[in-house]
Amino acid sequence: MQRAAWLVHRTLEFKDKQECYPDATRTGIWLQENLAKMFNLARIPKHNCDILSPIAPISDPSAQSITVVVNDWFYSLRVYEPQSTTKNPVLCRPEVILTRLHAIVNDARTRPGTAPPIGVLSSDDRDSWASNLDHLFSLSQKNRDTHRAIVSSVMSLSLDSETYTILSNSLSTLPPPSRTTQQGLDSHLHFIRSVPSNVSNRFFDKPYTLIVDPSGRAGIMGEHSFCDALIPSMVAEFSIVQGVDQDFISSQSQSQPLSVSGWARLDWEIDFEISSACEKARTNAVKLIENSDNSVLWFEHYGSDWIKGQAELSPDAYVQIALQLAWYRTRGTFTATYETALTRMFDKGRTETIRTLSTDSRAFVLAMDDSLVNTESKYVLLKRAIQTHTRLTREAATGRGIDRHLLGLQNMLRGGERAELFDDVLFSRSQEWRLSTSGLSAGHFFRGTGFGAAYEDGYGINYLVAPEMVKFGIESKNSSPYTSTERFKIAIFRAMTDIQSICSANLKPSSKL
Known part of the structure; x- marks a missing residue:
């Protein structure tokens, strides 16, 4: 959670400041145009042809938050705070983001029952997802509000519940990589790309999803409709070039206050049809994963x-x-x-x-x-x-x-x-x-x-x-x-x-x- 909070903060610092590429240059203009397509929006499934949502304005409360997915539960975490002295909200400090993350994870671990795995529906073929989303909307206004909050959120953060490791490929004749192992490289790749255990802990329509596992291993997954891969890769490189500040780590107690504000549940109301659709989508996703x-x-x-x-x-x-x-x-x-x-x-x-x-x-x-x-x-x-x-x-x-x-x-x-x-x-x-x-x-x-x-x-x-x-x-x-x-x-x-x-x-x- 410490690494997740730090990476979220670094990502949004790049989004807000862009000091390396000022808008006075052609590169800066190009970068600003494309960054605007990476945050506060999502791909919307429609029959025959998808659409991109409009970019949510910063005045929208949902646009001041990120979507957090833990154990398949969806949450909203506010990462900007309104200021009376400035026109726009101000980015929260990483320790504030971390405190809210602790509260969310504690809630996800202690709430009764299991989450409806709605995230896996977004991995299905687009027409099926469009039909299922329409059905979700027909069930309740809450589902419309939840989807809108996810779509308008700055970005998505998936906290996975396991550190995934694949079996070593001992048959390879290639020289092993230095500074790591082939098993470590491929385990990292597979966990980011999704494995059966985490495929519903995602929302695949967001253009930028940060994924972190219990060991602190992290990566990003992008939806490619909005902008080209160079843009999220530049953001990601900025995010990780500076390691987690040791002062930030040492200042954080293991026990965090849980009765904090700045976060909320984003729940879904489902019926038997949606439950069946989730099982079908999971089966399809697992087939894709196993074929990769x-x-x-x-x-x-x-x-x-x-x-x-x-x-x-x-x-x-x-x-x-x-x-x-x-x-x-x-x-x-x-x-x-x-x-x-x-x-x-x-x-x-x-x-x-x-x-x-x-x-x-x-x-x-x-x-x-x-x-x-x-x-x-x-x-x-x-x-x-x-x-x-x-x-x-x-x-x-x-x-x-x-x-x-x-x-x-x-x-x-x-x-x-x-x-x-x-x-x-x-x-x-x-x-x-x-x-x-x-x-x-x-x-x-x-x-x-x-x-x-x-x-x-x-x-x-x-x-x-x-x-x-x-x-x-x-x-x-x-x-x-x-x-x-x-x-x-x-x-x-x-x-x-x-x-x-x-x-x-x-x-x-x-x-x-």
């Missing part, structure tokens, strides 16, 4: 310092070409590959697609395992592939990509209208992103990141390129006979090692003394 083959790879042989300094290549393009090589070696074919490009230089800019699979990346991959191609030729092909990828990245970031334009044209078609291009089989196949990828910042303080595979027989890969290492978060599906996260980790490790060997064999000796 996800893990973290710490590649520690080198990082961006060597790629930029010695090889003089773009780190992002370098990693992308390594992923192409890893895919081909495990599948014997090529696939459309998605990489996210930010279009932040444009007003309200979101993303464009960088298509990693190109004629040049394909040529390099085919040459890598061809014994008739010498090392020098492979190096020439590598540099050409990386130059092409760098050009495609620049084009996507400056509005000269193709996918968002084509999506816009598709959406302009009226009922009954057709365009020959969009009926073309090649066009459809070119958007089957069996390799869905995205890079974030260096993530010095992150154990890993990740997202799901877009296709049943594909991979979802998020990576963090740090100066001395690269961290990969990889997900595939157990149900597919064509994929294996462990096998792909080995392929990435080998690809990164082999490409370095090609570079090292062709780099000129340094002229520096």
Whole structure:
């Protein structure tokens, strides 16, 4: 609870101050626009198409609170206090947040019965969740008020009741990570992504949920409709870069006053239909969880310092070409590959697609395992592939990509209208992103990141390129006979090692003394 209170306070400090990126800069404006989409709102399930709720104004009491979920019970915890001398409410001190957290946890532990696991309904398919939410609204005004309070709240905090640990994978042939264990990395990843025991201790419609377990292990889960992953990752990195203040820890007594104000229950009224829906949603969620083959790879042989300094290549393009090589070696074919490009230089800019699979990346991959191609030729092909990828990245970031334009044209078609291009089989196949990828910042303080595979027989890969290492978060599906996260980790490790060997064999000796 101490760590949760501290991280909540740090998160809201970033939200309120944004001192690192003032609004006088283009980056600051872009950051403010996107941060505004991350707090005090939620995704609302609707039939056929969801909507985003309007951003709740700070004058709304719900907008001055966070949603806390403990043992599947929902609560509101006020994190801002009104001030007579200032126009806007002021962020509470972390010790005030902690005192209220203690009161909430004590209430959740001592109240009779078990909570209705409403949170798991938000994990279900969107049309089912829309129907169940409509039914909840029809049962009572209290349910409408509870949902509105959750939607309008600043963010969500889930306090889990167990420290989840997976069995060690002793069969891995990869070198173990330093400073931690593979078991520790993957246990952390799984508990954040949800396991059967905590899947209803969530509200998946909030864009930013902080999750903390009894050991103090923490992470965030994001809903991706509002803004791009770089935004919550920046907030999270700010939150954890400063550890819990020791003065704050030492000042907190183990026994907290329980009769405190500033928090309230957010209860639901349910019937047999909702209870049945919760059981069905849990069954569906457990199937998804059990089908998810996800893990973290710490590649520690080198990082961006060597790629930029010695090889003089773009780190992002370098990693992308390594992923192409890893895919081909495990599948014997090529696939459309998605990489996210930010279009932040444009007003309200979101993303464009960088298509990693190109004629040049394909040529390099085919040459890598061809014994008739010498090392020098492979190096020439590598540099050409990386130059092409760098050009495609620049084009996507400056509005000269193709996918968002084509999506816009598709959406302009009226009922009954057709365009020959969009009926073309090649066009459809070119958007089957069996390799869905995205890079974030260096993530010095992150154990890993990740997202799901877009296709049943594909991979979802998020990576963090740090100066001395690269961290990969990889997900595939157990149900597919064509994929294996462990096998792909080995392929990435080998690809990164082999490409370095090609570079090292062709780099000129340094002229520096």
